[in-house]
Amino acid sequence: MTARRVPEASVARLPLYLRVLVDLAEEGAQTVSSQALAESAGVNPAKVRKDLSYLGSYGTRGVGYDVEFLVGQISRELGLSQEWATCIVGLGNLGLALAHYGGFAERGFHLAALLDDDPAKVGTTVAGVEVSHVEETERLVKEHDIAIGVIAVPGPAAQGVADRLCDGGVSSILNFAPVVLQVPDGVSLRKVDLSVELQILAFYEQRRAADAVVDSAARTGLADVLDHAPPQ
């Protein structure tokens, strides 16, 4: 029985499982248990089973899941059995890193266009693709039927680029610029933000430090005094 509507949290883990499974297949594994898959993916086995159950009943009780079959099912579910045309706007170090990134071409993501506003870069070839001027964005998105646009420009330029991508007709945007973008309904937006990630880590760093102080205070009977003291 194929269940429709995979929960968002599960969707976000499917690519992870897929990566582990591909590795297992390369190592020649025939089957894998939810336990083993969970270990490699760094999650709980029950979660793996639940997640996979949303795709269908693809396991065999007492045995596990057929690795190759599961790779196929997850790929299909993620829409990786078809080609997606993508483009990258902004060819600074980050844009270059993304353009050269192997995993890009790897799973059905085809780099159809590269865009930058620097005349010195326009016309050059990066990763086998000629760089166009950012003003060509709408035209190229339409022309190549680009579904996913990747934004790797500085913050202040990002909203303008997003507008161009949406006008052109992309339906997904992956944003690396450190700003909150507004996009029309119906366009998926995901964000990757280095400085947000660092700040989240800093929070837990500091919490650990604070806890350590409270802990040692507790051991020496000073817990009450320090309970509301500022961290560090």
Add this chain to the structure above:
Amino acid sequence: MTARRVPEASVARLPLYLRVLVDLAEEGAQTVSSQALAESAGVNPAKVRKDLSYLGSYGTRGVGYDVEFLVGQISRELGLSQEWATCIVGLGNLGLALAHYGGFAERGFHLAALLDDDPAKVGTTVAGVEVSHVEETERLVKEHDIAIGVIAVPGPAAQGVADRLCDGGVSSILNFAPVVLQVPDGVSLRKVDLSVELQILAFYEQRRAADAVVDSAARTGLADVLDHAPPQ
């Protein structure tokens, strides 16, 4: 009343609020309502109020939040009032992009070391920091008391780098390599993965496409037939 234990989901939004607030402060705004803050951050106003209430009762009824004060409180809560020593391992395009990224130095994150395994890169200076050989990782982490390590090496090298960082004594790792890392308890780990993000977007792209087919089928009375048809 200062509430302890800010929920994880709230922590992840604090850096976002902080960014918006810093912008507002630069524009000269004195106060901001949860409504306005929510709009700029792209979330629901009730969520903003809940999130901020975990830090304390810093708002004024009928008025809103004092922008400057809130910047201070969130910064303190995120541990940004102190300096965090960081290092980047791997100076390919991605590592270079990260090293040059402004937001890095911006909020108390200090680049204490850069590491690479390419002898041609060792000894050069990037972003004002001399590049050391990756074998120096443990020593440099100890020496500079580095708390946060950023991994920007190819997948196969990542676990080895993570081990070095942990041996050296970092307590947080930000991983850009497309692999699941194993780290000791007590080390925070966050992951940024381009190909995972693209795959998540592809899922929703495909779902939209499938829904469109079903919708048009529904309009023409074919819903039952197509309900379980393969997408596209």
Add this chain to the structure above:
DNA sequence: AGCTGTGAAAAAGTTCACAGCA
């Protein structure tokens, strides 16, 4: 005996809606 698939319980996160203060 082993491992999946899944109801049911628990936990976490979100949103509502309104009392309460400025």
Add this chain to the structure above:
DNA sequence: TGCTGTGAACTTTTTCACAGCT
């Protein structure tokens, strides 16, 4: 009047625990 702070309702996600195949 206007906007915060927060219980309470609701939704989503995670985890448990075990029935049911192989």
